[in-house]
Amino acid sequence: MAKSGLKKYEVAPEKLRWICDPDTFDFQCTVDIPPLHAFVGQDRAIRAIEFGLALDRTGYNIYVAGLAGTGKTTVVKDYIQKSIRDREKKLDGYKLEDWCYIYNFTDPDRPNIVNLPQGTGKLLKGLLSSLLQDIKDSLTKAFSGEEYEAAKKKIVDEGQSQQRQLLESLNDEAHHQGFLMELSPGGAVVIPVMNGKPLSQEDYLALSEETRKGIDSGRMAFMKLVESTFEKVRDLQKATSDKLQENDRKIGEFTISRVFQTLMAQYQESEGITKFLTELKNYNLNNLGIFKQQEEPQHEHGPMANPQAMWGREPFLPFEINVFVDNSQTVGPPVIEETNPTFGNMFGKIERRFLMGGYLSDHTMLKPGAMSLSNGGYLLINIKDALTRPGVWEGLKRAIRNKEVRIEDPYEQFGLMAPQGLRPQPMPVNVKVVLIGDSMIYDLLAAYDEDFWEIFKVKADFDFQIDRSTVNMNAYACFISKCCQEEKIRPFDRTGVAKLIEYGARAVADQEKLSSRFAQLKEMVVESDYWAGMSGATMVTGEHVKKAIEEKIYRHNLVDERIKELIHRGTLMIDVEDAVAGQVNGLSVYMLGGLMFGRPSRITAKTFLGRAGIVNIERESQLSGPIHNKGVFILSGFLGWKYAQDKPLTLSASLCFEQSYDGIEGDSASSTELYAILSSLSGVPIQQGLAVTGSVNQQGEIQPIGGVNHKIEGFFQVCKAKGLNGKQGVLIPAKNLSNLMLREDIVQAVQKGKFHIYSVKTIDEGIEILTGVKAGERKPDGSYPEGSINQKVNKRLKEMAEGLKGFMGTESLGTK
Numbered sequence: 001m002a003k004s005g006l007k008k009y010e011v012a013p014e015k016l017r018w019i020c021d022p023d024t025f026d027f028q029c030t031v032d033i034p035p036l037h038a039f040v041g042q043d044r045a046i047r048a049i050e051f052g053l054a055l056d057r058t059g060y061n062i063y064v065a066g067l068a069g070t071g072k073t074t075v076v077k078d079y080i081q082k083s084i085r086d087r088e089k090k091l092d093g094y095k096l097e098d099w100c101y102i103y104n105f106t107d108p109d110r111p112n113i114v115n116l117p118q119g120t121g122k123l124l125k126g127l128l129s130s131l132l133q134d135i136k137d138s139l140t141k142a143f144s145g146e147e148y149e150a151a152k153k154k155i156v157d158e159g160q161s162q163q164r165q166l167l168e169s170l171n172d173e174a175h176h177q178g179f180l181m182e183l184s185p186g187g188a189v190v191i192p193v194m195n196g197k198p199l200s201q202e203d204y205l206a207l208s209e210e211t212r213k214g215i216d217s218g219r220m221a222f223m224k225l226v227e228s229t230f231e232k233v234r235d236l237q238k239a240t241s242d243k244l245q246e247n248d249r250k251i252g253e254f255t256i257s258r259v260f261q262t263l264m265a266q267y268q269e270s271e272g273i274t275k276f277l278t279e280l281k282n283y284n285l286n287n288l289g290i291f292k293q294q295e296e297p298q299h300e301h302g303p304m305a306n307p308q309a310m311w312g313r314e315p316f317l318p319f320e321i322n323v324f325v326d327n328s329q330t331v332g333p334p335v336i337e338e339t340n341p342t343f344g345n346m347f348g349k350i351e352r353r354f355l356m357g358g359y360l361s362d363h364t365m366l367k368p369g370a371m372s373l374s375n376g377g378y379l380l381i382n383i384k385d386a387l388t389r390p391g392v393w394e395g396l397k398r399a400i401r402n403k404e405v406r407i408e409d410p411y412e413q414f415g416l417m418a419p420q421g422l423r424p425q426p427m428p429v430n431v432k433v434v435l436i437g438d439s440m441i442y443d444l445l446a447a448y449d450e451d452f453w454e455i456f457k458v459k460a461d462f463d464f465q466i467d468r469s470t471v472n473m474n475a476y477a478c479f480i481s482k483c484c485q486e487e488k489i490r491p492f493d494r495t496g497v498a499k500l501i502e503y504g505a506r507a508v509a510d511q512e513k514l515s516s517r518f519a520q521l522k523e524m525v526v527e528s529d530y531w532a533g534m535s536g537a538t539m540v541t542g543e544h545v546k547k548a549i550e551e552k553i554y555r556h557n558l559v560d561e562r563i564k565e566l567i568h569r570g571t572l573m574i575d576v577e578d579a580v581a582g583q584v585n586g587l588s589v590y591m592l593g594g595l596m597f598g599r600p601s602r603i604t605a606k607t608f609l610g611r612a613g614i615v616n617i618e619r620e621s622q623l624s625g626p627i628h629n630k631g632v633f634i635l636s637g638f639l640g641w642k643y644a645q646d647k648p649l650t651l652s653a654s655l656c657f658e659q660s661y662d663g664i665e666g667d668s669a670s671s672t673e674l675y676a677i678l679s680s681l682s683g684v685p686i687q688q689g690l691a692v693t694g695s696v697n698q699q700g701e702i703q704p705i706g707g708v709n710h711k712i713e714g715f716f717q718v719c720k721a722k723g724l725n726g727k728q729g730v731l732i733p734a735k736n737l738s739n740l741m742l743r744e745d746i747v748q749a750v751q752k753g754k755f756h757i758y759s760v761k762t763i764d765e766g767i768e769i770l771t772g773v774k775a776g777e778r779k780p781d782g783s784y785p786e787g788s789i790n791q792k793v794n795k796r797l798k799e800m801a802e803g804l805k806g807f808m809g810t811e812s813l814g815t816k
Helices: 043-054 072-091 121-143 146-176 201-206 209-266 271-286 343-347 383-388 392-402 439-448 470-487 494-507 518-534 542-556 558-568 626-643 670-682 708-722 734-739 744-751 763-771 789-815
Strands: 062-065 097-102 112-117 179-184 187-194 322-325 335-338 353-355 358-360 378-382 432-437 458-461 465-467 513-515 583-592 595-608 613-616 652-657 690-692 729-733 756-760
Touching (some): 043 062, 043 072, 062 072, 062 439, 072 335, 097 121, 112 271, 121 209, 121 322, 146 179, 179 209, 187 209, 209 271, 383 392, 383 432, 383 439, 470 494, 470 513, 494 513, 494 518, 518 542, 558 583, 558 595, 558 708, 583 670, 583 708, 595 670, 595 708, 626 789, 652 670, 670 690, 670 789, 690 763, 708 734, 708 744, 729 734, 734 756, 763 789
Parallel strands (some): 062 432, 062 458, 335 378, 378 432, 729 756
Antiparallel strands (some): 097 112, 097 322, 179 187, 353 358, 465 513
């Protein structure tokens, strides 16, 4: 085809890149404009966030989806603060509650939790500490006074007097019956007396048998009296002990009632605290021994005088209040962002102390997690972190459904044995949970987690791109101004702002869009300032931004340079001159880290007689993905539709990505593969100075693809290294024209006629450009113009069909 015939397909240089004109701005530098305080182009997501925050109903928690760097977390935090301000206006302020774990007198291993007005948890803790000291002082004084000692002595003396009387009566009875009674540690010993003297063992045995029987009978009768008397003595001892305890209790009741009375009156509206104080008072009355100056002996039937024996617990542990959630310093609803959502950090921990070879825990060792701390407010979590921490996701769903946080040992979540079975009472919670992640995880959870829809009903979807409108371009400039203020760096002039906006358009590969990933834009602002400083400039210009972009690419493109070097040296065989039948330069995109780069690949097709159809060598060797395989299958549909209306499609063709040893995915090379097959069938060579990208459908229409800029730039670099001859270029789908944001050096090469970009809509247009031969349109009779590509292909396929038919017929005759 004549060069003039290609002009209609060639893309004009001004369409290869959108250029932001600095004169469109009415400022000289970013110092002249206010910093950005709003959010740009995320109306859909912001409306969803506002809806989710305003609707206080069960299950209306929020999932914020979008790519990293789009400002999701910042937007959520700002709108939470706005929601808090609105709530405070409606409610005339917002009051939280303190939550405290207290001692459970019924079951110490199951601490109770109570709620108190905001800021009063620490106050109650201090009051109980003062209460304990008052009780110690009062009881110590009461139990060490002369009146107490006199009353105690009187009770003891009365008991001992009665015991003496019983023992004296018993002793008199022993004398009367002719026995001597002696008390020993082993009990009472009864010895017979004869002639006023106790009988020894020898004297007793010397007596006659009848006399001994009389003595034994009398002694046995007397021993019953001894046992009965000693039973009465024990009853007297118990009665004395009971009187002593009753006396202690009366003194304790009288002493501590006035101490408790004031505190109980102060918390009479709190049922939980009132019940606790009542039980605490009873605990003190039942364990008065811990307040005495000197330890008293324990009585068999009395209460435990030394509670320190209670499995290592401190005797005054019930006086300890664990201010579990202290909101004394919190202003408004809490906003917690948990960056490390482990099970303990999310739901609380049970700490332990080592004691005599084991571990001990109590209610004072309970520590809150993010769910408890954010009660009445908002909790922000990264969904990936929540899913990868063992037990966290299920625990989070359970807490949201039940509206309570249960502190559990993480060992038990996996069926392991925990050191001690502490079971604190669950804490009621009302938290608006905001998950931050990407759309893929959202879709997976929605598809496979039946609970997800019920508890996260609001999705706020952040777009990675925004419209390239005048408003958004000015917002870009204001964002740059904000970055300059925050980072304390040099201001940007209009050319610098314009170049950064172009960078935003290239980041999304769209002339009508800008990137909304402002984190990446901020990185470029900082790096541009660095290069401005290196050049000694007082203001960042477009040249500094361009330098920053080039340097960032250079830092990451070592692999790209190595591939280009291999192509230049001929190790990777890529032709950029001459013409070869059945061979085309395809284009692919590689992504390594944060860098994308294009790489040309030689694609070859060989056609021959047979019925195998199109054989994809990559698929046969398991190096291609399903999308690539689909693209190859489409080629058979196209060939059959276009050339097999009057004959069977009897074709064997092999397709190969030469020198490809990695996996291949995507259908962007399907048009390239079809060009190679058409060239091989027609025998018309393809210009090797041209490279191709674009997918194809069964009707031969070229469909848009991704990475068009990097693909073009990759082939341009190879041609430049081998020498530009003015005939080289790239064929792209016409639908990708709006995606062109090529480097400036490529645009300049196109302007000078050293490189060409062609846009095509159909396979016929593409094959004409590649071969220089007309594709040829089908006539009413189904034939094609003589000498056209389609006529040559159709003729060759017809010959192959007839050849195969003749071969099969000959083979059948030979068999017969």
